[in-house]
Amino acid sequence: MATEDSERFDQVDWNDLSRSGRFDLSTNSIGMLLTTLPLALLGVYDWRFTGQRTPTFEFIGLERNLESLDFFFIFTLFLAFWYLVLPLYQNPRMTRYYWKEFKRNRPAVVSLGWLGIVFVGGLVGPLVMNAPQQDLFIAYQPPVFTSVVDTTPATCVGEVMNGRCYGTWQHPLGTTQGGKDVFTMIVYGMTISMQIAFITTTIVATIGISFGTLSAYAGGWVDEIMMRFVDIILSFPTFLMFLLILYIYGAGLGMFIVVFSLFAWGGTARYIRSKSLSISEEEFIKASRISGASTYQVIRGHVVPNAASSIITQLTLLIPGFLLAEAQLAFLGIGDSTVPSWGQLISAGRSDLSFAPWIVLAPGIVLFLTILAFNFLGDALLDALNPEAEAENE
Numbered sequence: 001m002a003t004e005d006s007e008r009f010d011q012v013d014w015n016d017l018s019r020s021g022r023f024d025l026s027t028n029s030i031g032m033l034l035t036t037l038p039l040a041l042l043g044v045y046d047w048r049f050t051g052q053r054t055p056t057f058e059f060i061g062l063e064r065n066l067e068s069l070d071f072f073f074i075f076t077l078f079l080a081f082w083y084l085v086l087p088l089y090q091n092p093r094m095t096r097y098y099w100k101e102f103k104r105n106r107p108a109v110v111s112l113g114w115l116g117i118v119f120v121g122g123l124v125g126p127l128v129m130n131a132p133q134q135d136l137f138i139a140y141q142p143p144v145f146t147s148v149v150d151t152t153p154a155t156c157v158g159e160v161m162n163g164r165c166y167g168t169w170q171h172p173l174g175t176t177q178g179g180k181d182v183f184t185m186i187v188y189g190m191t192i193s194m195q196i197a198f199i200t201t202t203i204v205a206t207i208g209i210s211f212g213t214l215s216a217y218a219g220g221w222v223d224e225i226m227m228r229f230v231d232i233i234l235s236f237p238t239f240l241m242f243l244l245i246l247y248i249y250g251a252g253l254g255m256f257i258v259v260f261s262l263f264a265w266g267g268t269a270r271y272i273r274s275k276s277l278s279i280s281e282e283e284f285i286k287a288s289r290i291s292g293a294s295t296y297q298v299i300r301g302h303v304v305p306n307a308a309s310s311i312i313t314q315l316t317l318l319i320p321g322f323l324l325a326e327a328q329l330a331f332l333g334i335g336d337s338t339v340p341s342w343g344q345l346i347s348a349g350r351s352d353l354s355f356a357p358w359i360v361l362a363p364g365i366v367l368f369l370t371i372l373a374f375n376f377l378g379d380a381l382l383d384a385l386n387p388e389a390e391a392e393n394e
Contacts, residue, residue: 032082036075043071069195069254076198084312101384108380111373118370122190129187132340135179142167143174143182143358152355174358176348182362188340189363193323193370196257200322201315203261204268209311211265212272213299216280227273233266243334251336256326264318271314275307309385317378320371327367342367 025033046056046066055065088095103109140153144167150160153175158168167174173182215226242259249255279285280303288298329335330343337344342363349359 028082028086031086032078035078035082039071039074039078042066043068046071069199069257072199073195076202079202080198098384102380105376105380105383108376111376111380114369114373115377118190119194121187122192122194125187126191129184132180132184132188135175137179138171138175139177139179140352140356141165141171141175141179142356143362144169144172146174146358148355173362174356176345176359177352177356178348182345182359185340185345186342186363186366189342189345189366192253192326192339192341195253196322196326197319197374199257200261200264201319203257204265204318205311205315207262208265208268209272209304211269213276213303215269216273216276217295217299223273227270230266230269233263234270236263238263242329246334251334253326253336253339253341256329256335260322260325264322268311268314268318272307272311275310276303279303279306309381313378313382313385316374316381320374323367323371323374 042056050056050058055063057064057066088098137155138153138157140148141157142148142153142165147164147166150156150163150165153165156165157170158166160166171181171183173186175181176185211226211230215223215230218226238260241263242256245255245259276299280298285298285302288302293301326335326341327343327346330339330341331347331350333347335341335343335347345363346360346367349356353360
C-alpha cells in the first residue's frame, strides 16, 4: 500500500527539508520578478542609451520621459500588487472577513473611495492631461460659479457682467498668478502625493522590518546596541539634516523622500521588534523550531506574515506625516519649486490670498481630505486586521 512507503515522523530528515525550502519562490515572488525585470531593463536603457533631453519611450514613438523616481514608484506599485492586492484575491474567505469588519467604519469606507480617486487620478491624470503651462494672459481666472472684479485677471476667459469676471468650465478651479490651471496642478499633485506615500512606506517598511526582526532574534548585546541606534535615529533632527543636504545637493522630491524615510523607520523597527518577541513565544513558533525550521524560515514563514496586519496599519498612519511635511517645507519655500505638489501650489498662492483665495483653498482642501482619509483608513485597518491591538488600547 502507498501508506507503507511513507516516512514516519522520526524518519524525516528535517535539516534536508529546511535546506531545500530555503529559496523556494512563491507565485507572487515569481510574478514580482517577471514584472520587475522589464522595468529594470528599461531603467538601464534609459540610463545608458538615452540623453537627459531624450524621452524614455522615444524608441516606440512616445514623447514620454521617466525619471529615476518614476521607476522606483512603478516598482513600489508592483510590490503593492503582488504582495497586498493579489493575496486578497488568493484568500477570498479572509478578504470577505476583513471587508465585513472594515465597512463597519463608514468614514473609512468614504475615505477609501476618496483615496481611490486620488490614486487613479495620480496614475491616469498625467497620461491624459498635458502638464500645466504658464500663460500670463489668463492669470487669476476665478473658479466656476464664482466671480471676481474684471480688473483682477488680465483677460477674462469667462463671461463679464456688471463689472465682474465669471469663472468657466475651461478652468473649473481657476488659474494661478502664472496662468496655470489649478485643477490640472491638483491632478499632477496627486501623482506626487502617491509617490511620497508608496516610496516612503516601502523604504520605511524594508528597513524597519529587517532591523526589528533581526534585533528581536539576535538578542543580548546585539539587540541592545541596535535598539540604542534606533533611539538615536528617533531623536535625530530630521529637519536640520534635510536643510544640510539641501544646502549641499539642492532641493528635490527624491532627496526629501530619501532623507525623511531614512529617519522615520525607527518607530517601525521598535514596533516590529516588540511584535516579533510576542509572536516568538507562541506555540506554533515553538513547534516550527522543534520540527527543524531555521531562524530564516521562522521569520519569513511565521513572524512577518503574522505581524503583517500590524505593519500595514502602522505604515498607513505614517503617510499623513510625510504628506504634511512636504507641504510644510514647500510652504516655507524650502522644497523644489519645479515639483507640482499641493504644497508648492499652496505656497504659490499665499501672496494672493486676499483677492485669489482659490489658489490656496483648492489644494489645501484636497490635502486636508487626503490626510484625514489616511487617518480614518489607518484606524479602520487597525480594527479590521489587528483587533488584538485595539483590545489592548481599550
